Amino acid sequence: MNSVLITGGAGRLGSAIGKRLVADGWRVLLADKDGTAAEAAAKAIGATAITLDVTDLAAVERAAAQHGPFAGLVTAAGGRFGAQAGPFTESDPATWRAIVELQLKGVLNSCRSVLPGMIAAKRGGIVNIAAIEGLRGHPQGAIFSACKGGVIVLTETLVRECRPHGIRVNALLPGNPDSLAKSQAADDAADVAEMAAFLLSDKAARTTGATIDVTAGWSLH
Amino acid sequence: MPTAFVTGGGGALGRGIGRALIDKGWQVVLADLKPEHAEEVAAALGAGATPTTLNVNEFALAKAAIDKAAKDFGSLDALVNCAGGTMALRVPKGTLVENDPEHWDRMINVNLFGTFNCAYAAAPHMKAAKRGGIVNIASGAGMRGGPPESRQSGAAVYSATKAGVIAFTQALAQELGPHGIRVNAVAPGRNESRAKPLAKMIEMQQSEEAREPGSGRASPLPRPFGKPSDIGDAVAFLLSAEADYITGCCLDLTGGIRLH
Ligand SMILES: NC(=O)c1ccc[n+]([C@@H]2O[C@H](COP(=O)([O-])OP(=O)(O)OC[C@H]3O[C@@H](n4cnc5c(N)ncnc54)[C@H](O)[C@@H]3O)[C@@H](O)[C@H]2O)c1
Numbered sequence: 037m038n039s040v041l042i043t044g045g046a047g048r049l050g051s052a053i054g055k056r057l058v059a060d061g062w063r064v065l066l067a068d069k070d071g072t073a074a075e076a077a078a079k080a081i082g083a084t085a086i087t088l089d090v091t092d093l094a095a096v097e098r099a100a101a102q103h104g105p106f107a108g109l110v111t112a113a114g115g116r117f118g119a120q121a122g123p124f125t126e127s128d129p130a131t132w133r134a135i136v137e138l139q140l141k142g143v144l145n146s147c148r149s150v151l152p153g154m155i156a157a158k159r160g161g162i163v164n165i166a167a168i169e170g171l172r173g174h175p176q177g178a179i180f181s182a183c184k185g186g187v188i189v190l191t192e193t194l195v196r197e198c199r200p201h202g203i204r205v206n207a208l209l210p211g212n213p214d215s216l217a218k219s220q221a222a223d224d225a226a227d228v229a230e231m232a233a234f235l236l237s238d239k240a241a242r243t244t245g246a247t248i249d250v251t252a253g254w255s256l257h
Numbered sequence: 258m259p260t261a262f263v264t265g266g267g268g269a270l271g272r273g274i275g276r277a278l279i280d281k282g283w284q285v286v287l288a289d290l291k292p293e294h295a296e297e298v299a300a301a302l303g304a305g306a307t308p309t310t311l312n313v314n315e316f317a318l319a320k321a322a323i324d325k326a327a328k329d330f331g332s333l334d335a336l337v338n339c340a341g342g343t344m345a346l347r348v349p350k351g352t353l354v355e356n357d358p359e360h361w362d363r364m365i366n367v368n369l370f371g372t373f374n375c376a377y378a379a380a381p382h383m384k385a386a387k388r389g390g391i392v393n394i395a396s397g398a399g400m401r402g403g404p405p406e407s408r409q410s411g412a413a414v415y416s417a418t419k420a421g422v423i424a425f426t427q428a429l430a431q432e433l434g435p436h437g438i439r440v441n442a443v444a445p446g447r448n449e450s451r452a453k454p455l456a457k458m459i460e461m462q463q464s465e466e467a468r469e470p471g472s473g474r475a476s477p478l479p480r481p482f483g484k485p486s487d488i489g490d491a492v493a494f495l496l497s498a499e500a501d502y503i504t505g506c507c508l509d510l511t512g513g514i515r516l517h
Contacts, residue, residue: 124373124377124429125380125432125433129374129377132370132373133370136365140417140421141361141365144413144417147353148353152354155354169424169428170424171424172424172427173423173424173425173426173427173428173429173431173505174431175428175429175431175432177428178428178429178432179373181424181427181428182369182422182424182425182428183421185420185421185424186417186420186421186424188420189399189400189416189417189420190416191402192401193402193412193413193416194353195402196402245402
C-alpha cells in the first residue's frame with residue numbers, strides 16, 4: 037500500500053485531502069503541529085497521525101525516516117497564515133520571518149525530507165498547496181504572496197530536478213475560505229481533494245509542473 | 258537631481274544600472290556589502306555616484322543607510338533592489354536534495370528579506386513626497402522555475418526567492434499606487450559581467466550543452482547573452498516619466514531564453 041504524508045493534516049484542506057486519499061486506497065499519515073487535532077482527524081477517516089512542525093527541518097527529516105518512504109506528499113501546512121496581514125508598509129518587520137518560515141521554508145523542508153525516498157524508489161508524486169496570491173500578489177499579504185509565488189516556481193524547478201527519477205510535482209491554487217460561506221467551504225475542500233487525488237494517481241501520469249486553479253473562478257476577480 | 262539608492266551597487270548589474278541612471282541625470286547611491294566593490298564602481302562611474310557600505314539583510318542598517326541618503330541628497334526618489342546573486346552568496350550548484358539547507362537562508366535573506374527591508378525603509382520617504390519608483394531585480398529563473406542544475410547554483414531555492422520577489426512586487430504596487438509610487442521588477446537572464454566576459458559565457462554554454470543537451474540555453478537573438486547595460490537601460494526606463502503608467506510588471510530581460 038502506498039503511503040502519503042500530508043502536512044497540515046488537521047487543517048481544512050489537509051484533512052479533506054486525507055479523507056479522499058484513504059478512499060483511493062492510500063495509507064495516509066496526517067502530520068500537524070496540533071497533534072491532538074491530527075489524531076481526531078485521522079480517527080475520523082481511518083488514517084494515522086503524528087505531531088510535526090514543518091518549520092523544523094530536523095523534525096521533518098526524522099518523521100520521513102521513521103514513517104517513510106512515501107510515494108506521495110501533500111504540503112497543506114500553513115493555511116492562509118499571513119494572507120490577511122494588512123498593508124506591508126504598516127506591518128512590523130518582526131512579523132515577516134514567521135510567515136516565510138512556515139509558508140516557504142515549510143515546503144522546502146517537506147520536499148527536501150521526502151524526496152530522497154522517492155528518488156530511491158524511482159517514483160513519487162508531490163502536490164504543493166499554493167495560492168492565487170502567488171501568481172498575482174495581494175496587497176493585504178505581500179509576504180504571503182512572495183512565499184506562495186516561491187512555492188509555485190519551486191514546483192516547476194523540482195519537475196526539472198526530479199523528472200529523471202519518475203517523480204511528478206504539481207501545485208494547486210485553492211479557493212479563499214474567507215470569501216466563501218461555511219457550506220461552500222466544505223465543498224471547496226472536497227473539490228481541492230478531488231484534484232489532489234487525481235494528481236497523485238496514475239491517471240495524471242503526464243501531468244507535472246502544472247499549477248491548477250481550483251478557486252471556482254474566484255481568482256478572476 | 259533625483260536620487261536613486263541601488264543595493265548591490267558594487268556588482269556587475271549594479272554598475273550597469275548606475276551607468277544608465279547617471280546618464281539620465283540621476284544621483285546614484287551605490288550600496289554594497291563589500292565597500293571595495295562599491296568604491297570601485299563609484300570611481301568608474303565618476304560624477305553622480307556615491308558609494309556606501311550596507312548589508313541589506315539587516316533591517317536597522319538598511320533603514321539607517323536609506324534615511325541617510327534621503328537626508329544627504331534632499332530626497333529619495335528611487336530604490337533598486339539589486340543585491341544578491343548566487344555567486345556573491347557562495348552557493349554551490351546542486352538540486353534541492355543535494356544543496357546544504359544552510360545555504361537556503363543566504364538566498365532567502367538577501368533576495369527576500371533584503372528586498373523587504375529596503376522597500377519598507379524607502380516607502381515613507383516616497384509616501385511623503387507622493388511619488389517614487391521601486392525596481393526589484395528578479396530573474397528569469399523566478400518566472401518559470403530554475404534552469405537545470407548543471408547551470409544554476411542552488412536553483413530550487415534561488416528561483417523560489419526570485420518568484421517571491423515578483424509576487425511581492427505585484428502586492429506592493431497595489432499598496433503604494435495610491436501614493437503615486439510605482440513598483441516594478443525586471444528579470445535578467447544570462448548576462449556578461451566582469452567575472453564572466455562574452456568568451457567565458459560562450460565557453461560555459463558549450464560545456465553545459467555537451468554535458469546535458471538542451472541545458473545550455475542562449476537567446477534566439479544574434480547576441481546570445483545580455484549585458485549589464487541591457488538591465489540598466491530597462492531599470493532607467495521603468496524609473497522614468499515615460500513609464501509613468503507602468504506598475505506591478507515584471508519585464509522579461511532574458512532575450513527570449515525563457516521561450517525555449
Ligand atoms: N548576472 C546575471 O546573469 C543575473 C541574472 C538574473 C538575475 N540576476 C540578479 O541580479 C542581481 C545582481 O547580480 P550581479 O550579476 O550584478 O551579481 P554580482 O555578484 O556582480 O553583484 C552582486 C553584488 O551584491 C552584493 N551583495 C551581496 N549580498 C549583499 C548584502 N547582503 N547586502 C548588500 N550587498 C550585497 C555583492 O557584494 C555584489 O557586489 C542579483 O539579485 C542577481 O540575483 C543576475
